[in-house]
Amino acid sequence: MISIENALTCIVGIATHLLYFNRGEHHLHPQRYLQAFIFTSVAVAAFLSLRHSFPFYHAVRVTAILDLYFLGGLYASLLVYRQFFHPLNKFPGPFGTRVSGFFLSLKFLKADSAFQYLRLHQKYGYFVRVGSSDLSITHPKGMSAVYGPGSSCTKGDAYDVTNPVVSLHSFRNRQSHDNRRRVWSSAFGDTALRGYEKRIRQYRDMLMSTFAETKGRPINVTQWFNNYSFDVVGDLAFGRSFDMLKNDNDHWAVVLLAEGFKPLALSPPTWLFRLAQHIPGATKDWFRFLDFCRRRILKRMQNKPDIPDITSTLLAPLEGREPTTEDLNLLVGDSQLMMAAGGDTTATTLSSIIYELCLHPEQIEQLRQLVGPYMTDPSGDVLSEKIAHIEHLNGVIYEALRLHPPVPAIIQRKTPPEGIWVDDVFVPGETSVFCPQYALGRSTDIYVNPEAFIPERWYSRPELVKEKSAFAPFLSGTYGCIGRPLAMMNLRSTLARLITTFDIKFGEGEDGSSFEGKSTNHFLWCPGDLYISFTRRTAVGTKLFI
Ligand code: HEM
Numbered sequence: 230m231i232s233i234e235n236a237l238t239c240i241v242g243i244a245t246h247l248l249y250f251n252r253g254e255h256h257l258h259p260q261r262y263l264q265a266f267i268f269t270s271v272a273v274a275a276f277l278s279l280r281h282s283f284p285f286y287h288a289v290r291v292t293a294i295l296d297l298y299f300l301g302g303l304y305a306s307l308l309v310y311r312q313f314f315h316p317l318n319k320f321p322g323p324f325g326t327r328v329s330g331f332f333l334s335l336k337f338l339k340a341d342s343a344f345q346y347l348r349l350h351q352k353y354g355y356f357v358r359v360g361s362s363d364l365s366i367t368h369p370k371g372m373s374a375v376y377g378p379g380s381s382c383t384k385g386d387a388y389d390v391t392n393p394v395v396s397l398h399s400f401r402n403r404q405s406h407d408n409r410r411r412v413w414s415s416a417f418g419d420t421a422l423r424g425y426e427k428r429i430r431q432y433r434d435m436l437m438s439t440f441a442e443t444k445g446r447p448i449n450v451t452q453w454f455n456n457y458s459f460d461v462v463g464d465l466a467f468g469r470s471f472d473m474l475k476n477d478n479d480h481w482a483v484v485l486l487a488e489g490f491k492p493l494a495l496s497p498p499t500w501l502f503r504l505a506q507h508i509p510g511a512t513k514d515w516f517r518f519l520d521f522c523r524r525r526i527l528k529r530m531q532n533k534p535d536i537p538d539i540t541s542t543l544l545a546p547l548e549g550r551e552p553t554t555e556d557l558n559l560l561v562g563d564s565q566l567m568m569a570a571g572g573d574t575t576a577t578t579l580s581s582i583i584y585e586l587c588l589h590p591e592q593i594e595q596l597r598q599l600v601g602p603y604m605t606d607p608s609g610d611v612l613s614e615k616i617a618h619i620e621h622l623n624g625v626i627y628e629a630l631r632l633h634p635p636v637p638a639i640i641q642r643k644t645p646p647e648g649i650w651v652d653d654v655f656v657p658g659e660t661s662v663f664c665p666q667y668a669l670g671r672s673t674d675i676y677v678n679p680e681a682f683i684p685e686r687w688y689s690r691p692e693l694v695k696e697k698s699a700f701a702p703f704l705s706g707t708y709g710c711i712g713r714p715l716a717m718m719n720l721r722s723t724l725a726r727l728i729t730t731f732d733i734k735f736g737e738g739e740d741g742s743s744f745e746g747k748s749t750n751h752f753l754w755c756p757g758d759l760y761i762s763f764t765r766r767t768a769v770g771t772k773l774f775i
Pocket residue numbers: 397398399410566567568570571572574575578635636640641702703704707708709710711712713715716
């Protein structure tokens with residue numbers, strides 16, 4: 230027979246769920262709940278022992294039983310609510326996801342969530358419940374409803390994962406985000422971009438020289454484009470590269486960054502990350518990385534560059550005064566953001582383009598014909614603005630981004646309290662939603678013949694794209710990629726130079742299967758190795774800068 234104390238404790242557990250945990254957000258300070266729970270348990274045991282003279286062992290035992298009733302009540306209430314009353318119950322999905330997001334985390338141990346979301350949508354349709362309050366959407370109108378310029382969705386709780394370190398990317402409050410975005414915006418204007426182009430050139434020269442020296446011996450472009458991309462982003466963020474092209478090796482800070490991203494493969498709840506920050510040693514690598522960014526930013530502030538970099542724009546509001554602690558924390562947050570947002574994404578896209586071109590060699594020839602006339606600079610390089618109008622060149626880049634989006638799965642948004650409509654489907658308020666781009670890129674409801682690489686679908690054959698708003702690898706609107714002009718500039722010029730300088734094909738023994746087969750997704754997509762042979766062309770008028 231259950232005692233009155235135990236029954237009451239169980240009711241308190243149920244009430245705690247219904248009146249507290251079932252409302253609002255509770256991911257920011259999980260350690261406080263743990264502390265409150267432990268403190269209350271100790272207080273109850275002490276009370277029983279001191280006030281009611283319970284023997285110590287007996288006091289602990291009674292408290293432990295009370296704890297069990299409390300947690301039992303709380304979790305029973307949570308499970309019953311999620312199972313029978315949750316507003317997302319009308320959406321299909323694997324049974325376990327109704328109860329907890331951990332259900333899918335266990336399935337993502339191979340870091341292949343992008344592929345798994347595709348399979349889930351093939352099985353369940355446009356809307357799949359992938360967690361107790363999480364919905365994955367591949368409806369053709371989903372992208373515009375969730376991320377489009379007019380969307381009322383905001384960034385979800387996952388953006389608090391780096392808290393208390395803040396950056397443009399992590400601001401969930403619209404006003405704070407807008408304010409910071411205004412500071413960033415002039416970093417990607419035409420004048421700034423022309424300056425970056427000059428700064429980037431030396432790294433592209435090094436990349437070309439390295440490829441030329443291989444004389445056709447297959448090399449892993451996944452690694453080399455990473456070297457190139459991180460050197461570029463290091464230069465634009467901190468005024469100096471990571472010397473990865475020179476050393477053909479990941480810089481230790483880049484390794485720390487990659488390690489920091491790895492747990493995201495499991496899409497764990499944000500509160501777990503926040504809790505980990507309070508476990509000694511659990512997140513030390515992440516803080517070492519932030520410390521690295523802090524030291525590099527401080528050094529950069531002492532050296533004003535001749536040609537402005539991105540950080541020049543972020544420092545401008547200080548007008549030469551010493552930064553406050555708050556200013557500095559934001560600069561550190563934004564510099565880690567530059568590395569996280571600009572490094573892997575550009576590298577991955579370059580690899581994806583080369584992968585697709587090797588599968589479709591006729592595309593290389595077509596591009597050469599179109600780009601060749603603009604390659605008049607004796608250095609072999611070309612300004613992006615000269616070739617930006619070539620539709621087929623842009624089409625090749627877009628097709629690579631469609632089939633291999635660098636951010637392929639979760640880009641979390643939260644619906645407003647009143648909910649949103651995706652076409653004629655109502656998505657309840659306070660739901661965490663996302664549109665997995667890898668799955669969208671392969672949808673026959675959005676593209677005709679989605680598996681085929683057809684650059685013309687982006688200019689002369691628009692009938693091959695049934696819903697244009699569904700393609701947004703950089704997103705659009707308020708929270709869209711602010712670095713898009715820089716990324717496109719770099720992709721165009723690097724691609725133009727590669728195809729006019731080299732004959733490019735899969736290396737001997739390479740069939741491209743590892744590129745996607747051994748790829749992983751930790752928020753950002755990391756392709757597997759790709760061995761490519763680059764042989765310097767002799768028949769063209771372009772010279773190599775060696
Ligand atoms: C092919 C290359 C790139 C792709 C596909 C890409 C894609 C994206 C996407 C999808 C987002 C939205 C992420 C989210 O909301 O969580 C984003 C945001 C962002 N990207 Fe990019 N990106 C690329 C290159 C770059 C580059 C080169 C930079 C320059 C450093 C950059 C800087 C940023 C920043 C600062 C944000 C945050 C914007 C905000 O929250 O307002 N990106 N990018």
